[in-house]
Amino acid sequence: MSKGLMRSPPLCFTIIQYSGPLADARSYFEWLREDDRFSDILVQISPALSGHAFPKLKVQFKPLVQVDGGIAHLPLLNPSMRATPLEPSEWNKRVEALSRSCDAFSGNVNSDCIILDLRNGYEWDIGHFHGAQRPEVDCFRSTSFGLSETEVNNSDPLADVDKEKTDVLMYCTGGIRCDVYSTILRKKGFKKLYTLKGGVSHYLENEGPVEWIGNLFVFDSRLSLPPASYNPRSTAQTCDLQHAIKKEKFAKCYLCGSVVQELRHRNCANLDCNLLFLCCSDCVSSFRGCCCSTCMTAPRLRPVLPGHQRYKKWHLYRDLEKQPS
Ligand SMILES: [Zn+2]
Ligand SMILES: [Zn+2]
Numbered sequence: 001m002s003k004g005l006m007r008s009p010p011l012c013f014t015i016i017q018y019s020g021p022l023a024d025a026r027s028y029f030e031w032l033r034e035d036d037r038f039s040d041i042l043v044q045i046s047p048a049l050s051g052h053a054f055p056k057l058k059v060q061f062k063p064l065v066q067v068d069g070g071i072a073h074l075p076l077l078n079p080s081m082r083a084t085p086l087e088p089s090e091w092n093k094r095v096e097a098l099s100r101s102c103d104a105f106s107g108n109v110n111s112d113c114i115i116l117d118l119r120n121g122y123e124w125d126i127g128h129f130h131g132a133q134r135p136e137v138d139c140f141r142s143t144s145f146g147l148s149e150t151e152v153n154n155s156d157p158l159a160d161v162d163k164e165k166t167d168v169l170m171y172c173t174g175g176i177r178c179d180v181y182s183t184i185l186r187k188k189g190f191k192k193l194y195t196l197k198g199g200v201s202h203y204l205e206n207e208g209p210v211e212w213i214g215n216l217f218v219f220d221s222r223l224s225l226p227p228a229s230y231n232p233r234s235t236a237q238t239c240d241l242q243h244a245i246k247k248e249k250f251a252k253c254y255l256c257g258s259v260v261q262e263l264r265h266r267n268c269a270n271l272d273c274n275l276l277f278l279c280c281s282d283c284v285s286s287f288r289g290c291c292c293s294t295c296m297t298a299p300r301l302r303p304v305l306p307g308h309q310r311y312k313k314w315h316l317y318r319d320l321e322k323q324p325s
Pocket of ligand 1: 253254255256257258279280281282283284
């Protein structure tokens with residue numbers, strides 16, 4: 001059991017992520033919460049499908065959310081400047097109501113309510129809430145959702161929304177990014193802001209994959225987790241995944257555009273590129289694990305790995321080259 005991500009002021013969020021046998025993880029955090037210093041800690045127990053999810057203990061004091069311009073000037077400690085957090089059950093009701101009121105698959109938008117995915121584009125590619133658009137950027141840090149002062153950007157889902165009347169439902173993996181971003185949107189004049197408390201991982205634990213399509217991207221060596229790993233009771237995905245993949249144009253190979261069989265990214269075999277991308281098995285072999293033909297001729301190429309493995313330190317592959325074949 002390991003990995004602590006601890007927040008220091010100005011945000012004052014303390015988060016711990018554990019992986020390990022569920023009963024052990026629960027008793028450990030109950031014990032921890034008895035200490036006043038950790039009584040308001042947010043604990044996430046992360047499922048490990050095979051082996052240890054977090055082989056190293058990490059204790060970090062650093063901003064988990066980075067936005068252009070930094071976060072020091074944001075009113076993060078003022079609850080009225082943040083969005084209203086919704087419990088997973090309440091979020092579920094809202095998203096289901098939105099689904100009923102408009103056909104998100106066909107692109108019809110309900111002008112009273114919008115679902116905003118605040119993660120990176122590649123995270124959306126393997127799973128997201130029904131009705132949430134793909135983020136316009138691969139790195140959230142440079143997103144401009146709702147921020148454009150002068151020109152209306154067509155890819156900005158907040159470009160035409162009524163700042164006074166439209167409900168903006170925001171979500172991210174663990175819930176913190178939304179807290180930060182909601183203060184930015186509040187300062188821009190958006191009135192009806194809501195966040196998914198505890199993020200998608202907390203939602204899947206409590207509600208199962210209702211209105212969720214696909215897998216959840218995670219930032220450790222597992223990369224992708226199916227909803228059932230958060231909530232073993234939910235055996236059947238309520239949304240028809242194949243239908244969703246067809247209609248929502250996600251889960252596509254980065255190279256050829258065909259639907260991938262496995263909702264899991266891989267890193268480009270070129271160490272100096274290292275792009276995270278989705279790739280079909282045919283393109284993995286024809287591009288030898290690379291994201292493009294240019295990377296195939298790069299000097300620091302690593303071998304093609306099976307999809308469930310991740311690259312280790314470069315010296316392991318560099319030294320392989322020196323061994324006689
Ligand atoms: Zn392909
Ligand atoms: Zn590449």
